[in-house]
Amino acid sequence: MIGFIGCGNMANAMINGMLKNNIKSDDIFVYDTDKSKLEIMSKNGINICKSSHDVFKKSKYIFLAIKPNVYSDVLNDVKGVIEDGSVIISMAAGFKIDSIKQIIGSKKVVRIMPNTPALVGEGFTAVCFDNLIDEKEKNTVMSLLKSFSCVVETKENYINAYSAISGSGPAFAFIFIEAMADAAVLLGIPREEAYKAAQQTLLGSSKLAMLSQKHPGELKDMVCSPGGTTIEGVRTLEEKGFRSAVIECIVNTYKKNLDINSIR
Ligand SMILES: NC(=O)C1=CN([C@@H]2O[C@H](COP(=O)(O)OP(=O)(O)OC[C@H]3O[C@@H](n4cnc5c(N)ncnc54)[C@H](O)[C@@H]3O)[C@@H](O)[C@H]2O)C=CC1
Numbered sequence: 651m652i653g654f655i656g657c658g659n660m661a662n663a664m665i666n667g668m669l670k671n672n673i674k675s676d677d678i679f680v681y682d683t684d685k686s687k688l689e690i691m692s693k694n695g696i697n698i699c700k701s702s703h704d705v706f707k708k709s710k711y712i713f714l715a716i717k718p719n720v721y722s723d724v725l726n727d728v729k730g731v732i733e734d735g736s737v738i739i740s741m742a743a744g745f746k747i748d749s750i751k752q753i754i755g756s757k758k759v760v761r762i763m764p765n766t767p768a769l770v771g772e773g774f775t776a777v778c779f780d781n782l783i784d785e786k787e788k789n790t791v792m793s794l795l796k797s798f799s800c801v802v803e804t805k806e807n808y809i810n811a812y813s814a815i816s817g818s819g820p821a822f823a824f825i826f827i828e829a830m831a832d833a834a835v836l837l838g839i840p841r842e843e844a845y846k847a848a849q850q851t852l853l854g855s856s857k858l859a860m861l862s863q864k865h866p867g868e869l870k871d872m873v874c875s876p877g878g879t880t881i882e883g884v885r886t887l888e889e890k891g892f893r894s895a896v897i898e899c900i901v902n903t904y905k906k907n908l909d910i911n912s913i914r
């Protein structure tokens with residue numbers, strides 16, 4: 651049985667993926683303090699629980715899909731009902747497995763860093779397992795995560811970097827899409843057409859990079875004719891510090907994860 655504490659963006663994304671991959675709504679138990687979120691879940695046939703305690707009692711795999719600022723309160727509240735066999739799956743930015751265990755004791759904890767494209771089955775999730783998790787539990791968690799994302803098992807040390815790159819990354823990609831569309835509108839293209847062009851261009855470029863397995867620089871060179879138009883745009887991006895802006899953005903996002911770690 652699978653449980654969710656919190657039914658917001660990430661829980662919705664994950665549950666949608668699971669339902670599309672043959673996990674039965676009857677096997678999912680959820681709780682949220684916001685009743686309107688529970689009503690939406692109920693309409694999809696998901697079991698609604700009266701409390702977090704109820705979710706823990708009914709499920710083996712429990713996703714903590716709540717914001718980091720309520721993690722400590724929720725963990726303190728449920729620590730008495732967590733069984734030794736329960737597997738707690740945490741996704742909060744900047745919250746270490748050790749910090750969780752300091753509250754709930756020696757229980758099985760998995761740390762994941764998912765992202766919102768999971769909503770359309772195209773998520774990316776970095777995962778690390780603590781050493782109390784056995785092989786069968788690990789396989790079950792991996793297959794749950796694979797129902798909504800591409801999954802990479804990693805060291806916990808890297809989770810903060812993944813948080814910056816793939817966790818926060820969609821926000822940065824959406825700004826790029828918005829900026830490209832704004833430019834298109836400035837050039838007279840209707841707004842709807844502008845978004846379509848920008849979105850498909852990013853989607854197609856990602857797919858080409860993945861499927862061709864060519865270096866991104868080589869793919870960029872394939873678009874730039876000598877003395878042509880694209881190389882003029884590339885020159886402008888370099889002049890405006892585009893690469894450096896992206897690198898600084900990811901590094902500062904990573905540093906913020908470390909800051910949040912240090913205050914917990
Ligand atoms: N949104 C994103 O792109 C990503 C989010 N995360 C992490 O996922 C977690 C969830 O984020 P979102 O789904 O975006 O948040 P959200 O705000 O959409 O959902 C959180 C839900 O928790 C509920 N809630 C608040 N207090 C509660 C309590 N005491 N008991 C039960 N439910 C409670 C809220 O009503 C809300 O429905 C966070 O820890 C975040 O850091 C990780 C990677 C990406």
Ligand SMILES: O=C(O)[C@@H]1CCC=N1
Pocket residue numbers: 743813817818
């Ligand atoms: O900003 C946040 O708290 C989360 C972590 C990764 C993406 N969003």
